[in-house]
Amino acid sequence: MVVYLVGAGPGDPDLITLKAVKVLKNADVVIYDRLANPEILEYAEKAKLIYVGKKAGEHYKTQDEINQILIDQGKKHEEVVRLKGGDPFVFGRGGEEMLALHQEGIPVEMVPGVTSAIGAPTSVGLPLTHRGVATSLTIVTGHEDPTKKERQVKWDFKADTLVILMGVGRLEENVKEIMKNRDPKTPVCVIENGTLADQRVITGTLEDVSKKDIKSPALIIVGHVVDIFKEIKPMKTQEVLNHERL
Amino acid sequence: MVVYLVGAGPGDPDLITLKAVKVLKNADVVIYDRLANPEILEYAEKAKLIYVGKKAGEHYKTQDEINQILIDQGKKHEEVVRLKGGDPFVFGRGGEEMLALHQEGIPVEMVPGVTSAIGAPTSVGLPLTHRGVATSLTIVTGHEDPTKKERQVKWDFKADTLVILMGVGRLEENVKEIMKNRDPKTPVCVIENGTLADQRVITGTLEDVSKKDIKSPALIIVGHVVDIFKEIKPMKTQEVLNHERL
Numbered sequence: 001m002v003v004y005l006v007g008a009g010p011g012d013p014d015l016i017t018l019k020a021v022k023v024l025k026n027a028d029v030v031i032y033d034r035l036a037n038p039e040i041l042e043y044a045e046k047a048k049l050i051y052v053g054k055k056a057g058e059h060y061k062t063q064d065e066i067n068q069i070l071i072d073q074g075k076k077h078e079e080v081v082r083l084k085g086g087d088p089f090v091f092g093r094g095g096e097e098m099l100a101l102h103q104e105g106i107p108v109e110m111v112p113g114v115t116s117a118i119g120a121p122t123s124v125g126l127p128l129t130h131r132g133v134a135t136s137l138t139i140v141t142g143h144e145d146p147t148k149k150e151r152q153v154k155w156d157f158k159a160d161t162l163v164i165l166m167g168v169g170r171l172e173e174n175v176k177e178i179m180k181n182r183d184p185k186t187p188v189c190v191i192e193n194g195t196l197a198d199q200r201v202i203t204g205t206l207e208d209v210s211k212k213d214i215k216s217p218a219l220i221i222v223g224h225v226v227d228i229f230k231e232i233k234p235m236k237t238q239e240v241l242n243h244e245r246l
Numbered sequence: 247m248v249v250y251l252v253g254a255g256p257g258d259p260d261l262i263t264l265k266a267v268k269v270l271k272n273a274d275v276v277i278y279d280r281l282a283n284p285e286i287l288e289y290a291e292k293a294k295l296i297y298v299g300k301k302a303g304e305h306y307k308t309q310d311e312i313n314q315i316l317i318d319q320g321k322k323h324e325e326v327v328r329l330k331g332g333d334p335f336v337f338g339r340g341g342e343e344m345l346a347l348h349q350e351g352i353p354v355e356m357v358p359g360v361t362s363a364i365g366a367p368t369s370v371g372l373p374l375t376h377r378g379v380a381t382s383l384t385i386v387t388g389h390e391d392p393t394k395k396e397r398q399v400k401w402d403f404k405a406d407t408l409v410i411l412m413g414v415g416r417l418e419e420n421v422k423e424i425m426k427n428r429d430p431k432t433p434v435c436v437i438e439n440g441t442l443a444d445q446r447v448i449t450g451t452l453e454d455v456s457k458k459d460i461k462s463p464a465l466i467i468v469g470h471v472v473d474i475f476k477e478i479k480p481m482k483t484q485e486v487l488n489h490e491r492l
Contacts, residue, residue, distance in 0.1 A: 007368070014268065015358065019260035087364050090383075095373030095474055102478045112261060112360050112368035118333050122253070122358035127341030129387075137336075138405050140382040141375075158403050159384050228341055232348045 003074045003101050005094050007087040007113015010120050011036035012195035019111050020083075028077040031069060036085050036116075036196060036217075044081070063093060067100035074106040087115040091141050091165055115139075117163045120194025120219050124201055126229035134160035134225050142167030142174050142220070156181045161223035168218050172210040178222060179206050187226035192218040203230060249320045249347050251340045253333040253359015256366050257282030258441035265357050266329075274323040277315060282331050282362075282442060282463075290327070309339060313346035320352040333361040337387050337411055361385075363409045366440025366465050370447055372475035380406035380471050388413030388420050388466070402427045407469035414464050418456040424468060425452050433472035438464040449476060 004023045009015035024030065024043035032041065034053035041049060052061045052069060061069070073080045088094030088110065101108045117139045121128055128137045138159035143166035155177035167174060184207035192200040192215055202212060203226060250269045255261035270276065270289035278287065280299035287295060298307045298315060307315070319326045334340030334356065347354050363385045367374055374383045384405035389412035401423035413420060430453035438446040438461055448458060449472060 009263070010358070012265070014265035015263050017255070017261050017263055017360065018267065019258070021264070022260065087360075087368055089368045089373040089375065090364060091375050093377065094368075095376040095471075098371060098373070098478060099474065108371065108478075110368050110371055112256070112365040114263065114333075114358050114360050115364055118336060118361055118364075119358040122333055122335045122340075122356050125344060125354065125356055127335040127344070129335065129337050130341040131339065135399055136384055136386040136403065138382055138384040138403070140405070153381055154404060156404055157382065157384070158400060159386070159405070225341075228345065232344060232354075 001074060001078065002107045002109055003070055003080045003082060004109045004111055005082045005088045005097060006084065006111040007092075007115070008035055008037075008040050008083050008085050009114040010086055010116035010123075010195045011193065012123070013037045013039040015114050015119055015195060016040055017111065017113060020113065023079070023081055023109075023111060024083070027079050027081040029073045029079075030081045030083055031066075031073065032083040033085060035083065040083070047081070063096060067097055070097055070101055071104050071106065074101060074104070084113075085116070086119075087113045090115040090117060090139065116194050116217075116219060117165055120191045120199075121163070121189070121221055121229075123195050124191060124199075124229065125232050126189055126221060127225055128161050128163065128221070130225050130228055133228065134223055137161040137163060137223075139163045139165065141165050142170050161221065161225050164220040164222070166217070167220040168214055168216040171214065171220065175206055175210050182206060182222070186222060187224060187230075189221045189226045189229060190214050190218050191221070194219055247320060247324065248353045248355055249316055249326045249328060250355045250357055251328050251334045251343060252330065252357040253338075253361070254281055254283075254286050254329050254331050255360045256332055256362035256369075256441045257439065258369070259283045259285040261360050261365055261441060262286055263357065263359060266359065269325070269327055269355075269357060270329070273325050273327040275319045275325075276327045276329055277312075277319065278329040279331060281329065282439075286329070293327070309342060313343055316343055316347055317350050317352065320347060320350070330359075331362070332365075333359045336361040336363060336385065362440050362463075362465060363411055366437045366445075367409070367435070367467055367475075369441050370437060370445075370475065371478050372435060372467060373471055374407050374409065374467070376471050376474055379474065380469055383407040383409060383469075385409045385411065387411050388416050407467065407471050410466040410468070412463070413466040414460055414462040417460065417466065421452055421456050428452060428468070432468060433470060433476075435467045435472045435475060436460050436464050437467070440465055
């Protein structure tokens, strides 16, 4: 009896880890979200597949319902895999699932994955840290729980590079907050559908980025490391072929 | 002619990506650092192996020398792999190598990896973000370039969770700086040799962590997410068996 909480990586099915493939192959049950790439499920040769993904805006299953499914399946089967995009502990609510399973005495094993926050920029040649330019990076969600009374994110992060996940819906208001502490000319890079075939990369600045047509899911990178990315064009990669300027 | 800048992941050889394995199998040359796990080199079945690692404290090769080796090999061979621990763009100096190759007209492809900053905490069951506890995380190097006149890192990061890479050498002075902005009782977790068989996990607080015997390489995690990790003991994982309290 064990439940593996497994990161599926940023989207490209080749960016999954060997360990994730191994646990998928042995799984009796795989419980998965709307994944960046469903090809990954093909490794789960003998598993029953249970979809618990969320539709945009609304929950398909509540987190409590998902936790209960994990508990029920964990008690019934030898090897259960809970597959999540990116890394299960970077805005993946994996911590809540781990605690729920732990409270029921079900052993949990964690399998980290490449988070899209890092994997997508690295893939296109955008270094999140760079000597003399950025010695720190902050990863933050742009989409806070709307039921909270007070907004927890203050947007006055001091790190050189800022990476915003789920940042499209509130881009305009968040960028306004960021400009209270950063130059409006600070370069910004948006990566839509990172590491996938339909990836699109858009560059701009804090003051103009929210005027552009950007679609979810997208990652927003703020900081002078974006200038390094601009320097290296044209590269061989598919990603950079899809690059367009604001 | 292409040079792949490839992340080898945090240490556990099963935490490498499928893409990294594929490019290693086809490589004519592999240029590598002191890797967390040299088993990974076994995938490079037909490649010539060139070691350019750094010894503790001193550079074995300078970065300029490494760049020159990449350029020379890139010009001579069809497929060259530059293998780096973690992700090549998270304090890996991959950006400098990419630019050096680009300036010589050598195509570069990036292969992201699981950074130890995220992979090691996730593996032990320590969520870097958690609903109601942490909606942002900052990754920073504890070991700034000592030749710099002014210290660039100010340690007043506002993110809920702080992850310090290469943080052992200057732990005491950095922790003093962090305590100017955070409660000295803030929980801290140290992960030595993350994801490897000799991994050791130590918990404490900002005010007592620098008194402990901690050996490099180690990752330092600061923030209330550490309390969640403490809640889940005992887990099944090997890692948690090696957990000891301050």
